[in-house]
Amino acid sequence: MCILKIESLNKRYGHHVALRDFHLAVPQGTVFGLLGPNGAGKTTLIRIVNQIIDQDSGSIWINGESLKLSHVRNIGYLPEERGLYKAMKVEDQLLYFAQIKGLEARAAASKIHLWLEKLSLIPWKSKKIEELSKGMAQKVQFIATVIHEPKLLILDEPFSGFDPVNAEIIKNEILELKNKGTTIILSTHRMESVELLCDHIAMINKADKILDGPVKEIKKNAKMHRYRVKLVPNPGMVLPSFEHYKQEEDHVSFTVALEGKAPNEVISELMDYGEVHCFEEIIPSIEEIFIQKINESHG
Template identity: 55%
Template sequence: MEILEIRNLNKSYGNQKALNNISLTIPKGGIFGLLGPNGAGKTTLIRIINQIIEGDSGEVYFNGEILQPKHISQIGYLPEERGLYKKMKVWDQLVYFARLKDMPAALAKERVAFWLKKMDISSWRDKRIDDLSKGMAQKVQFISTIIHEPELLILDEPFSGFDPLNAEIIKNEIIELKNKGITVVLSTHRMESVELLCDQIAMIHRSNKILEGRLTAVKQMFRPNTYEVILSGINETLPESWNASQVNGNTIFKIPLGQESPNSTLQMLMQYGELLGFREILPTMEEIFIQQIKNHSYE
């Protein structure tokens, strides 16, 4: 079942089209990657879901109902432009944000204490936000987003400002939230994060949706039908077009299958020596992202 369904959504700013007839379905309990270059329309879409702005036409459904103000408390949003009160102390800030989500005061304090301990930042509770480093403030912002354990969590560039160690901590927290049944929408330019985290993706470019599907299916869609081959004990001269190289005493090269089947190709390769490896090469999300943006930039 889907937690969010977007039907034929349009939004313009004057003569500038930000979203053009966008339709998306986001299933419950997974991590959905919302991809696209700067200016594609992702932030506009996220703001409409968060009811910060309204679309010009189209519909957004949350758990099967037309999106309404009552749903705000069930959504957590981490914007790319972080928004903390710099003069407030960490504890007061987090309790305040929890209370904004209709959380009772006692439960808010309990949750704040839990998350400060979980993120190993209990010693920061009496520090003002403007006394924190950027990375420290990012942790506080992340906690403020998830403190009420929303059904839908929207993260816009959640790894921005983090060093590799803290980025790993946030990544693990996102996975843990998913395992609890929270649906995560991840908007990011870091394709390695998409590879690691996302179950499904959609790509927006120039206000249009250009790609959508399960991550595994998308990668299969753009598979080049090329395999990496590892041979040892070569007993025949290999074709020059294979551009073979030697690594640790073995011969490694890539071979396109064309119309040939993997089985027939395996039989052919075994004539050249002992076959140690035969692995299909799938494109990375970064390669797919770059190619799709290029392909749709000239339409």
């Protein structure tokens, strides 16, 4: 079951194409990474799903229903550009955000209390935002995004502007929400930051989707069957020329390709040259895969 399904989506701004014949399916209960450089079309896509702007053509389904106004109740959105009313009290502000999402005042109040307790903000609930530290305001901002318990949570560059301590807190909250069944879309251009968090990713570059799939699968497909080796050569042994060969203090390091052989075969061949200290498969990072994909699409 896909919580979000997008088909043949097109959006232009004048002559600039922001999204071209875009398809996407976000499985329920996953953390879905929407990756790509700035200006790739991520924010446009997110704004269309949030019904902030309209698409030129194409269709969008939420839980099998064509996207409509009442769906805002099911979506939580943390935009890249975000803020709060500075002169408004923490509690009042959260209540307002919950209410405009469609929550009843009484139901909202108890949820607000729970969240403030969870993120240790209770002593600050009657303070104005301008009296809070930046870190605390960021926590309030996060609560405002999730207070109405959305089924789909869309976070655009969620960790930008967060200090490391708060980023860690938010990361844990995201994982907890995922365990409760919330689907989370993480949009970012800093790919290394979400690699460990995402189950599934889609990569966008210049209005096109260039890669889409579960992280494990993508990584598996991207394997180049190369291994990094650390070896202490036998005395007097002359080594054949290896790639990335490097003389270290007490050992040498280089890479080898399997070339159709099993890893164990390669290891036993290497053992003839000396003592093998390390034999490790080289797995490309998401970023490396992305760059490789872009190069492929240009080639």
